[in-house]
Amino acid sequence: MKLKGIFRKALGLLIVFAFMFAAVFPAFAGAIESFSKAIELEKNASYFKAVKMYERAAREAGREKNDIIEVKSNFRIKQIEKIIISYPYDKKQAKKALAKALPKIDKKERDSWFETNKINDYILIDGKPYYQQTFIANILFRDDAVYHKVNRSKSRAFFGSLYDIIYRPADAGFKPDAAIPNINPVDFLGTQTLKVPRAKLPKTGLLQMWFPMPIMSSAQSDVRFISFAPQKYLKALPKADADISLAYFEVPLEQLKEDLNIEIKFMFKRYEQRFIIDPASCGAYDTESALYKEYTRSNKNTAVTAEIKAKAEQIAAGEKNPYLAAKKIYNYVVENIKYSFMPHLALGVLEMPESVFVHELGYGDCGAQSMYFAALCRSIGIPAKSSGGYQLVPGYAGPHFWAEFYLPNYGWVPVDTSIAQTVDRSYGATIEQKKRFKQYFFGCMDPYRYNIQRETDAALTPISEDPIFLPLAVQMPVINLKGSKKNMEFTLLEYWKQNIEPAL
Numbered sequence: 001m002k003l004k005g006i007f008r009k010a011l012g013l014l015i016v017f018a019f020m021f022a023a024v025f026p027a028f029a030g031a032i033e034s035f036s037k038a039i040e041l042e043k044n045a046s047y048f049k050a051v052k053m054y055e056r057a058a059r060e061a062g063r064e065k066n067d068i069i070e071v072k073s074n075f076r077i078k079q080i081e082k083i084i085i086s087y088p089y090d091k092k093q094a095k096k097a098l099a100k101a102l103p104k105i106d107k108k109e110r111d112s113w114f115e116t117n118k119i120n121d122y123i124l125i126d127g128k129p130y131y132q133q134t135f136i137a138n139i140l141f142r143d144d145a146v147y148h149k150v151n152r153s154k155s156r157a158f159f160g161s162l163y164d165i166i167y168r169p170a171d172a173g174f175k176p177d178a179a180i181p182n183i184n185p186v187d188f189l190g191t192q193t194l195k196v197p198r199a200k201l202p203k204t205g206l207l208q209m210w211f212p213m214p215i216m217s218s219a220q221s222d223v224r225f226i227s228f229a230p231q232k233y234l235k236a237l238p239k240a241d242a243d244i245s246l247a248y249f250e251v252p253l254e255q256l257k258e259d260l261n262i263e264i265k266f267m268f269k270r271y272e273q274r275f276i277i278d279p280a281s282c283g284a285y286d287t288e289s290a291l292y293k294e295y296t297r298s299n300k301n302t303a304v305t306a307e308i309k310a311k312a313e314q315i316a317a318g319e320k321n322p323y324l325a326a327k328k329i330y331n332y333v334v335e336n337i338k339y340s341f342m343p344h345l346a347l348g349v350l351e352m353p354e355s356v357f358v359h360e361l362g363y364g365d366c367g368a369q370s371m372y373f374a375a376l377c378r379s380i381g382i383p384a385k386s387s388g389g390y391q392l393v394p395g396y397a398g399p400h401f402w403a404e405f406y407l408p409n410y411g412w413v414p415v416d417t418s419i420a421q422t423v424d425r426s427y428g429a430t431i432e433q434k435k436r437f438k439q440y441f442f443g444c445m446d447p448y449r450y451n452i453q454r455e456t457d458a459a460l461t462p463i464s465e466d467p468i469f470l471p472l473a474v475q476m477p478v479i480n481l482k483g484s485k486k487n488m489e490f491t492l493l494e495y496w497k498q499n500i501e502p503a504l
Contacts, residue, residue, distance in 0.1 A: 031061035031069045038076065046126050047080050054080075058485065074485035078467045081487055082345035087123055087130040094119075094131040101136045104150050113139070120361070123346070134341035142338045142363060147425070158419055159426035159437060161393045165272065165447075166440045167433070178278070181410070182219060182271035186447045188392070189267050189503040190214070194477065196260040196495045202481060204254045207488070210460050210478040212389065212452045213238040213245040214268040218412050220451045222269040229263045236462065244458035244474060253481075267503060272447040275413050279323045283408030285381070295374075295383035295406060300457045301472050302371045302378065302386060303353035309379035311359065322382045326405045326415075329376045330442045333417045337372065338363040344470055354456075354472070366418040367401035367473060371456060373417060377405050389452030389475060391419070392500055399475040401456070402445070414445035450500055 038053035054073040061070035089097060091114065098110050113119045119139065121132035132138070140147045156163075165184075170176055174183040192211055201207070214223045223240040228247060236248035247264060285292050298304035315332045316325040340363040347357060355375035358364040364372060370386035377384035388401030402416040423429050423437040456472040466480040469489045477496055479488045 031057050031064050031066050034060055035069050035073060038073070042076065042080065045124055047083055048125065051077055051080050051084075071483065074483070075467055077485050078487055079349045082349050082469075083123075086133060086343040086346035087125070088133055089131040089135075091129055091131070094122075094135065098136055102139075102146075102150055105146065118143075121340075121343075132341075132343050138340040138363070141340050154427040156426050156428060158393055158396060158422045159429050159433075161395060162437075162446055166437055166444075174274075176274070176276055178276040181273050181275045183274055184272040184447055185269050186271075187222070187267060187269050187503040188450065188500050190265065190450070190498065190500040192262075192264045192477075192496070192498045194260065194262040194492070194496045196492055198256065198259050200491065200495075201256065201260060202253055202484075202486075205484060206482040207249075207251040207253055207260075208464065208466075208478075208480045208482055209249040209251070209262070210464075210474065211238075211247040211249070211262075211264055212474045212477070213247055213264075213266060214240065214389075215242065215245045215451055215454065216240045217387075217451050217454065219271045219273050219414070219445065219449070220268055221271075222267070224267045226265040226267060227263070230261075233262065239461075242461065243455065244453035244460075246461060246474070248462060268450070270447045270449055270451075273414050273445040275410060275443040277323055277407070277410055277413070277443060279321050281409055282321065282323050283410075285322075285383070285408060287381075291406065292383055295385055296378045296381055298375075298378070301354040302374045302456065303355045304375050304379045305356060305359070308355060308359050308372075308375050312376040312379045315376065316380055322405070323407060323413075325380060326377055326382055326384070326413075327442055329373060330415055330417060331438075333369055333373050333376075334420050334438055336362070337369055337417070339365060339369070339418055339421055341365055342368050344472065348471055366416075367456065369417045370401045370403035370415070373403045373415060374405075382406070385455040387451060387454050387456075388473070390450040390500070392448040392450055393446065394448070397448075397500070399473075400449075401473065402449075413443055414441075415443075416441040416445065 034053055034057035038050050038057055041050035041053055054077045058070050058073035058077070061067070061073060095111065095114070099107065102110065119131065119135055121135040121138055122129040124130075140151070174180070194209070213225065214220060216223055225238060225247075228234045233249045233251050234247065235250045236246075238245040238247045249262060251260065312329065315328050317328070319325040319328060337358060342354070342357070342365045344354075344367070347354060354364070354368045354371045358368045358372040367386060367388065370388070374384035374386050383406035384403060386401055386403050389399075390397060391400035402414060402419070404412040404414050406412055420438040420441040423434045429437070453474060458474070460468065460474070460478060464478065464480055466482060466484075468478055469487065476493055479492050481488045
């Protein structure tokens with residue numbers, strides 16, 4: 001994967017800055033020279049060498065009392081680490097891991113996947129391919145033949161867990177009513193804990209933590225923050241009406257004598273959504289409204305390019321009704337964009353928009369698919385967004401994102417392309433059941449959801465001065481040791497637990 005123009009320009013500006021600084025402050029030339037070399041190495045995708053050179057620049061800057069270079073060097077180290085952990089295998093290691101994971105596949109066939117570029121989850125580091133951490137799982141996601149060779153599962157997964165919701169008779173429970181899209185509410189009780197042994201934490205420094213919390217949305221209400229402990233570390237309460245709801249904690253580590261033990265409790269109500277839409281009654285967009293402008297623009301990861309616009313126009317095939325055009329886009333994504341794990345961490349550093357990645361490579365996970373759906377919609381004037389947090393389907397709870405598009409007379413209409421795709425490999429599902437399952441997730445949504453943010457790339461409050469582990473989605477706590485080169489989330493997230501269950 002090539003570095004994009006924006007990333008190259010940013011590195012170029014850093015080089016200019018470094019040389020200008022050296023000319024004005026020659027005493028700092030040692031650190032600045034190392035910093036400039038590190039930038040060049042990074043620019044050329046020599047990431048291992050770049051980290052070592054940035055470490056050298058930071059050491060020199062520390063001796064020279066050059067705070068600017070030390071901070072910038074530590075920042076780049078943190079960022080490059082995201083690329084390295086996303087692509088940990090060289091070719092030899094990748095082949096060994098593949099042989100261990102898929103011993104039933106003939107070696108000759110496995111090796112051919114590398115030569116024919118069937119395995120394309122890699123980037124070049126120092127001119128050599130390094131493979132994505134999840135490349136083996138992605139083979140199984142994308143290739144039905146390989147999947148069926150190695151998997152004899154009779155799993156019904158989401159198909160079975162959601163059967164009573166999706167396939168219930170139309171006259172059961174709430175009768176269909178176009179005026180009432182929110183039905184069958186479920187109250188959820190959530191608990192988050194972060195319990196870290198004191199020995200695992202540095203002796204000094206300011207530990208900053210942003211804990212994701214529920215927001216108010218069209219399908220989520222009655223948000224209640226029950227308790228935060230210990231109160232002395234809580235510096236900012238979450239705001240349920242914000243784009244992202246965060247409880248912010250600060251812990252001065254020099255004052256911490258015992259284990260760190262944080263606990264948060266909250267509740268919210270979640271509705272099943274069942275929209276009954278008359279395409280002739282969608283309403284007209286106010287193209288001058290703040291909502292329309294916000295959700296039809298191109299942004300960081302829901303990027304709208306000329307190529308994406310051309311694809312959307314091809315899919316819509318002249319359809320001007322926003323509901324019917326969005327449905328065509330939904331069907332295209334479900335049937336053509338294979339589910340795959342994404343190198344989110346690396347893409348953020350390389351400044352590759354998620355929607356562009358999906359468009360160019362033809363695959364993506366739940367978040368990437370939803371951003372691509374939103375970008376396609378936006379490109380032809382349909383307001384859309386990727387929002388999410390978690391899906392809470394019993395037995396399959398986990399981080400999740402889905403999409404929504406806006407119709408003036410109906411509001412935000414939910415879409416979930418990746419959950420819809422799960423039915424294709426669900427044991428025992430008939431052709432008609434698969435069709436109905438996929439139809440459900442265009443305009444309907446199960447109540448097993450926990451909404452944390454309205455759209456990807458929502459800003460932290462307060463803003464973090466240090467790089468964020470995964471800026472586009474905050475589904476786990478953001479944890480920084482202010483000013484440190486160490487990625488604290490690598491160390492501490494194993495001590496974080498979340499439990500969200502229906503409140504009985």
